[in-house]
C-alpha cells in the first residue's frame with residue numbers, strides 16, 4: 001500500500017506512529033502532509049516516509065488517502081486535492097467527524113471507494129477500536145481500510161448512522177477512560193501511594209479488567225464484579241457508595257451529552 005495522511009495532528013500523528021510501528025502492514029510508502037511540517041521531525045529518518053506540506057504530491061504518489069484534518073478544514077482540503085484524484089488509483093479513507101459519505105460524494109463524486117473511519121488515539125500503540133462504514137465501492141474495497149485498521153487494533157463495520165455514537169464511545173472514550181484512570185490514581189495517592197506507583201496501579205488494574213472481559217468466554221462485567229464483591233466486604237461497600245454518588249449515571253449522561261453535542265456539527 002502507498003498511504004498518504006493529509007492532516008497530521010493529534011489523530012493523524014497517532015495513525016502515523018501506529019503505521020510505522022507495525023510490521024504487519026505492507027506499506028510501500030507513507031506520505032505525511034501538513035502545512036507546518038516542523039512537528040513531524042520524529043518521522044524524518046524513517047525509511048519510506050516522506051514529510052511534505054504539498055498535499056498534491058502526497059496524493060499523486062499514494063493510493064490510500066487518509067483524511068485527518070478538522071471538520072472546518074475538510075471541504076477546502078478535498079477541493080484542493082480533487083484535480084489529482086483518480087478513481088482507478090485512490091481509495092479515500094476519512095477520519096473526519098461529522099462529514100458523512102454523502103457529503104464526500106458531493107465533493108468528489110460517487111465513483112470513488114469512500115471509507116469513513118473512526119479510530120481513536122490508541123492507534124499509536126496498535127490498540128485502536130476503529131468503526132468503519134463505506135459507500136458501495138468502499139464496501140467492495142473495504143480491505144484497504146481493514147488491512148490498516150485491523151493491524152492497529154480492532155475494527156467493527158457499522159451502518160453509517162451509528163458513526164456519531166461510535167465517535168463518542170470510542171474516540172472521545174479515550175478521554176473518558178483516562179479520567180477514570182486519573183481519578184483512581186488520585187484516590188491511590190490519598191490512600192498512601194506516591195504518584196508514580198498510584199498511576200501504575202490504576203493503569204494495570206484498568207488493563208486487567210478489560211483483559212478479563214476480552215479473554216473470558218462469559219464476557220459480562222457483572223459476573224466479574226460478583227467474583228470480587230465479598231459479602232459485607234470492602235468492595236461492595238465502595239461500589240455501592242460510588243453508585244449512590246451517581247457513577248454509572250454520570251458516565252451514561254456524559255456519553256449522551258457528547259452525542260447531543262456531536263449531532264450539532266453540521267455536515
Ligand SMILES: NC(=O)C1=CN([C@@H]2O[C@H](COP(=O)(O)OP(=O)(O)OC[C@H]3O[C@@H](n4cnc5c(N)ncnc54)[C@H](OP(=O)(O)O)[C@@H]3O)[C@@H](O)[C@H]2O)C=CC1
Nearest residue numbers: 007008009010011012034035036068069070071096097171
Ligand atoms: N483527536 C482525536 O482523538 C480524534 C479526532 N478525530 C477527527 O480527526 C480530525 C482531526 O482531529 P485532530 O487530529 O484532533 O485535529 P488537529 O487539529 O490536531 O489536526 C489537524 C491537522 O490538519 C493539518 N492541516 C490543516 N489544514 C491543512 C491543510 N490544508 N493541508 C494539510 N494539513 C492541514 C494541521 O496541521 P497544519 O496546521 O500544520 O497544517 C493539523 O495537524 C477531526 O476531524 C477530528 O474530529 C477522530 C477521531 C479521534
Ligand SMILES: O=C(O)[C@@H]1CCC=N1
Nearest residue numbers: 097167168171172262
Ligand atoms: O472531541 C471531538 O470533537 C473529536 C471527535 C472525537 C475526538 N475528538
